Amino acid sequence: MHPSVWAPEASSVKVVTGGCSVEMTKSRRGWWEAPGVTLEDGDEYAFSVDGGPFLPDPRSSRQPKGVHGPSVFVDHGKFNWTDEKWQPQPLASGLIYELHTGTFSPEGSFGGVAARLDYLKSLGVTHLELMPVNGFSGERGWGYDGVNLYAPHEAYGGPEGLKKLVDAAHEKGIAVLLDVVYNHLGPEGNYLGFFGPYFSKKYVSPWGDAVNFDGPFSDGVRAFFLDNARMWLEDYHVDGLRIDAVHAIFDQSALHFLEELVRTVRQVEMETGKHRFIIAESDLNDPRVVSTTEVGGYGFDAQWSDDFHHALHTLLTGERGGYYGDFGSLAHVAKALERNFVYEGNYSSFRKRSHGRPAWALPPSRFLGYIQTHDQVGNRARGERLGHICGRELQKIAAACVFLSPFVPMIFQGEEWSSDSPFLYFTDHSDEKLGESVCEGRRREFAAFGWNPEEIPDPQDETTFLRSRLDWPLEDTAEGKEMLEWYKSLSRFRNERPCLRDGCRENMHVEFDEKDLWLVMQKNDVLLACNFSKKEVSVEIGYETGDMELKLQSRPGVLVTKKSLTLPPEGVAVLERV
């Protein structure tokens, strides 16, 4: 491969490799080339723009010496894939498992994930969703501060490790989705600005400079991200992408970057003949995100649905701080189940404005349903998991709501046995000042909620990372085993019933009692009955339960009679008409 780089406003660009520095020649559309230089797999190289320092390639496929080191060329053609016949299961019928490669296994690597695929399979997982694996500064991090967007993080096992994981997952019948961050770049090792106008002053992003998706030279910037998406799908055989915080992607173009991104994924789908998925994280409550392009949508397959999470979480925990203040009643849970968004144009006290737009006409399978995610666990001061806040019995109800919801269920690593490990915020910036400011920022943020700064773990401290590692083997405790069995039976139950995975809610009906704290959801022949209260409740619903059979119960004490249903305190039951 001949080195090439996009630097549309540069006057000169040099490439250094094998101890030689070579002037590059300007080609078309801002690209520079060095036809006389050939890179072989494993060769180190770097670029210098206008006589500046030698810097890694913005599209570097490997950074073995970290974000500040030289790039290494990887010949993607060399990997021996064994997944020619692979096709992923439709997203709507699946179970997504979100994991962080560095903390999921003791190995902290792609290999560590690959070694546990059978376990995930036994749980019914159909789609793995990896938190960002792009290169970021240091060894440890969540990955959202990525700067080497084309290079799988070296500490996780680099390009080879990721390919092996994807190939192995496909072998086991599991699809791999990748979380990618296209709304900003990390604070350390971000050299993109040396090469071109990757950033814009027109908009203010919450995490630093907004990406230039619509200003001068934005075609090249857009191509940088579109080609990145294409690379993961083509060169790494990844089945889909989760696009981080689409609300921080600002673009006034007639063809919005997000629509173009979806179009790119569809193109790869057609070219390769393999199904692909694209999922958005969106805080906009805008149906446009998951609407089809025919009606002016961006055409995402699905989006994360925080409204459902927040409604359930506040009900279970009683928490009302920050955005949780907009939720808290059973009516919110019911509304999410029935209409996708709770905020669909109504006033949000937290946002101090009306929020969202009705999306009830959209299939619920365009929304992910979950009660734990890296954000909802990790963005807590002490990274506690739900079970440790509200207790395991309520967690079981939450899990039942997720698995029996009309949404695509997603669980977060360790949730299934209510792992004792927290999921904390951790970083490993080599820039000391940055490290300190990250820590201070975090402590200040939580001090505002009344926390003692000393109680907030230091993100830069390695133990913060190590504490976040999952406490395998999970069979250690009886409680862990019991929770795992509950998740497995829910997963199995869902999997065995097409009516729970049909992506529609025509035959769905929700009833609830705000005072007695019960909620009943019926979908076709299946009935989910939840008692969120600390008392036994007797539920009278509008139809007969006499011909229903008790299929699952989170704890003993469920009683089904001809006309009513008795639920034990903090108990949930799943019934089916026979």
Next chain:
Amino acid sequence: MHPSVWAPEASSVKVVTGGCSVEMTKSRRGWWEAPGVTLEDGDEYAFSVDGGPFLPDPRSSRQPKGVHGPSVFVDHGKFNWTDEKWQPQPLASGLIYELHTGTFSPEGSFGGVAARLDYLKSLGVTHLELMPVNGFSGERGWGYDGVNLYAPHEAYGGPEGLKKLVDAAHEKGIAVLLDVVYNHLGPEGNYLGFFGPYFSKKYVSPWGDAVNFDGPFSDGVRAFFLDNARMWLEDYHVDGLRIDAVHAIFDQSALHFLEELVRTVRQVEMETGKHRFIIAESDLNDPRVVSTTEVGGYGFDAQWSDDFHHALHTLLTGERGGYYGDFGSLAHVAKALERNFVYEGNYSSFRKRSHGRPAWALPPSRFLGYIQTHDQVGNRARGERLGHICGRELQKIAAACVFLSPFVPMIFQGEEWSSDSPFLYFTDHSDEKLGESVCEGRRREFAAFGWNPEEIPDPQDETTFLRSRLDWPLEDTAEGKEMLEWYKSLSRFRNERPCLRDGCRENMHVEFDEKDLWLVMQKNDVLLACNFSKKEVSVEIGYETGDMELKLQSRPGVLVTKKSLTLPPEGVAVLERV
């Protein structure tokens, strides 16, 4: 009327009127009221927030003492309207005439416009479009620096003057459209920030603070603009609005402000039973603006189409500076005629990026066609009109292209007789520093294009304004008369032929020769043939012209034979199959 004002973050608000200052009480959603105070028509009043200075009402309906003075309450119910039976003609079948109230007539007022309605009627004008009439600092200005968005400019005749003009126009069968600016407020007399978070730091507008359409408290800010639109339509009987620079309206909400604005106009339409129009000025080349809401559009009736203007203007003048650099060939004119946008996703050298999205499937009647506007004349260093740049013969061709185009034709005051008055940029800020900086800014801007700063008229100088006044009576020169006759015959020709106003291009066909500089457009039985060159040309088109009759010619020398058509230098002919 009891005074009320929106000040959502204020701790106290006082109203002063009739020499008394009264504490207001907080009502709902950030509104303050003074139920004990009653304002009668003509009463002066002002507000003080948190003990600050007394300031005009953001929704003041009259500012007789200027932008810094007290507000005056106007009882809109007092005006005697005589237009109950009025219905405007559909926009698509009309002729729009853009005018600036201060310079259109020697009176420089609404009354001066009203006195010339018969003249406009004789020209075939169906829709008057008034440049902004909202209150702005000083006496003279274009109006885009408005700060009293609810108060018709006092120097134009205030609320009473505008109502009389609208009523008189309706009497003559002419609709009135109003240019409104919702993307920023003017630099002098803008006290909105004292009352609430009207502005946002999330986006950077080209003209100062961006309006807060999607941040905290944005419901109230949106209401300010939506109610303003409603007021013009309801209280002033205005038939429609032209929304200035929609590309500078930043809004990430699921329901975009522009869609909500269109929805508001439609609501008034339904409530009042009178047709209303809403037109966008858009630099986005985004079909979403004029697409229907069913397909994700904002639903505007039409938008200004700069691509058609720029294509024609560059061809006629040879100018290639700035955004004109993207145009210049007959192919561009043909493309605009055939596909609405010239830039529909293709690369723009001026913007240094791809621009726009195809809109060819949209009816051409959703686009305004024009060759002169306040912007295209007034944003030139010396405000020259087209005829003074390229000569009157070429202007005649341009006019024929506009009137025979499939677009809704619009002309700019004085264009129809190629007035000798320029249309210059003028202001009248009382803040001296601001005045100086406006002048300096303007001179610097044009200095970049090689102008001697001394040659750029000082916007603050009253003579700059006076020179921009139309040189009535237009009958003064034979040239003026001839041009006027040409415009009138074009207008009449269009008006008499439904096929030219059917809003579609199914039976349209364009041919051109880039080398010989001719273009022929055929629509149903009508043929427009233009010779942009300085030589006589013989045009051979793909069909017979033998059965066609010469209907209009800009100058003698048109020859129609069975198979071809001879056009004199810089000449245009309109033929019709009989």
